[in-house]
Amino acid sequence: MDKVRFGIVGVGGMGSGHANTIQNIEECELVAVCDIDPEVVKQISEKHNVKSFTDYKELIDSGMADAVIVATPHYYHPIVGMYAMDKGLAVLSEKPMAVTVKSADAMIEKVKETGVPFTIMYQSRASGVNQAARKLIAEGKLGEIYRTCLISSGFRSQAYYNSAPWRGTWKEEGGGVLINQAPHPLDLFSWIGGLPSKVTARTANRRHEMECEDEASAMLEYENGAIGFLHVSTSESPGTSLMEFCGEKGKLTIRGGSLDFRVLEMPLQEFNDTTENMWGSPKCEKVEVEIEDRETGHGAIIRNLARNILHGEPLIVPGEEGVNSMELINSVILSGHKGEPVDVPLDRDEYERFIEEMKKTSKVDKSAKVQRVTDPNHVK
Numbered sequence: 001m002d003k004v005r006f007g008i009v010g011v012g013g014m015g016s017g018h019a020n021t022i023q024n025i026e027e028c029e030l031v032a033v034c035d036i037d038p039e040v041v042k043q044i045s046e047k048h049n050v051k052s053f054t055d056y057k058e059l060i061d062s063g064m065a066d067a068v069i070v071a072t073p074h075y076y077h078p079i080v081g082m083y084a085m086d087k088g089l090a091v092l093s094e095k096p097m098a099v100t101v102k103s104a105d106a107m108i109e110k111v112k113e114t115g116v117p118f119t120i121m122y123q124s125r126a127s128g129v130n131q132a133a134r135k136l137i138a139e140g141k142l143g144e145i146y147r148t149c150l151i152s153s154g155f156r157s158q159a160y161y162n163s164a165p166w167r168g169t170w171k172e173e174g175g176g177v178l179i180n181q182a183p184h185p186l187d188l189f190s191w192i193g194g195l196p197s198k199v200t201a202r203t204a205n206r207r208h209e210m211e212c213e214d215e216a217s218a219m220l221e222y223e224n225g226a227i228g229f230l231h232v233s234t235s236e237s238p239g240t241s242l243m244e245f246c247g248e249k250g251k252l253t254i255r256g257g258s259l260d261f262r263v264l265e266m267p268l269q270e271f272n273d274t275t276e277n278m279w280g281s282p283k284c285e286k287v288e289v290e291i292e293d294r295e296t297g298h299g300a301i302i303r304n305l306a307r308n309i310l311h312g313e314p315l316i317v318p319g320e321e322g323v324n325s326m327e328l329i330n331s332v333i334l335s336g337h338k339g340e341p342v343d344v345p346l347d348r349d350e351y352e353r354f355i356e357e358m359k360k361t362s363k364v365d366k367s368a369k370v371q372r373v374t375d376p377n378h379v380k
């Protein structure tokens with residue numbers, strides 16, 4: 001095999017972007033596309049001259065594909081993904097990998113059972129800055145971390161939420177900003193800085209006519225006593241993209257995609273305990289960090305899965321790591337609704353009961369006019 005044959009399930013929005021991207025990756029060949037909307041699948045299959053299906057099982061059972069990209073709304077990610085795994089296909093799931101941690105766990109169990117390669121479209125992990133940040137902290141360059149911070153705010157209009165009936169509904173999306181826009185930063189934040197053990201959150205819907213939250217804030221408590229704060233929103237413009245990790249030996253900040261790394265001349269506690277200068281604070285130096293020039297974006301993750309299948313290249317996003325952002329997404333939603341702290345790892349069954357209750361309150365307006373306009377940031 002010198003090319004991996006890909007099928008894509010769900011090509012109305014992001015999946016159509018992936019169909020374009022695959023055409024530029026030499027290790028990949030697009031062989032089939034599937035969508036429950038016959039008009040959508042006709043258009044994309046004709047554009048790329050590939051076979052079309054309206055039932056994902058038929059695509060997977062056809063034997064045409066070695067790997068499948070699942071780009072449906074989130075509830076279908078585990079359903080389609082696990083069906084494909086059972087049939088021996090490698091899977092690239094769009095983010096988030098599922099709606100609940102329990103269904104994310106089920107996917108990981110299926111990966112262990114079938115042994116198929118499984119990755120998630122967390123393309124931000126491929127960036128040189130994020131790779132460098134993760135490495136610095138993993139190598140202990142910050143020492144023990146005592147504070148973290150994530151702000152990821154931006155804007156989505158009412159027209160965006162109206163563009164497909166599933167958006168912002170409990171029944172068909174399973175959350176708002178936390179489950180749609182925040183998964184990328186939440187994945188990076190937990191990949192670089194680890195997971196907290198307790199979450200106390202407040203969620204709100206500030207400006208949009210939709211069922212779920214467009215803003216969430218949380219205080220995070222870590223096992224080692226460290227504290228963290230996070231804020232995510234689709235109600236703010238201009239947006240902010242900020243991640244900060246403060247440790248005994250320095251501070252690492254990623255703001256708007258740029259990395260700033262400061263190292264203390266003497267670790268904080270040691271300085272505190274030894275200085276006789278009542279107004280002194282430790283000297284700090286900005287350290288230039290070498291940033292690797294790497295392929296980024298969706299193409300990097302698709303190519304990486306193909307190379308994993310062809311040559312055993314390590315996955316940039318091993319599927320099991322996708323559970324961490326699910327823990328954060330579900331914990332913040334649940335704590336916000338209960339108005340009290342929740343423990344991480346989250347009680348899976350409690351969250352299942354919660355989401356089933358929320359689904360009962362959910363009204364999906366199928367008469368809404370669908371707009372299929374792929375995010376211009378993802379159109380090549």
Ligand SMILES: NC(=O)c1ccc[n+]([C@@H]2O[C@H](COP(=O)([O-])OP(=O)(O)OC[C@H]3O[C@@H](n4cnc5c(N)ncnc54)[C@H](O)[C@@H]3O)[C@@H](O)[C@H]2O)c1
Pocket residue numbers: 009010011012013014015034035036037040054056071072073074076094095096121122123164180372375378
């Ligand atoms: N990684 C990224 O940068 C990125 C960007 C945008 C969206 N996404 C993710 O992609 C997924 C899809 O989002 P979107 O904005 O493209 O949504 P969308 O509504 O525009 O497209 C989803 C498509 O899936 C189809 N579909 C629904 N159920 C199906 C099924 N059972 N079988 C086959 N097709 C089915 C729909 O008809 C629709 O055409 C979401 O999970 C979202 O979080 C990821």
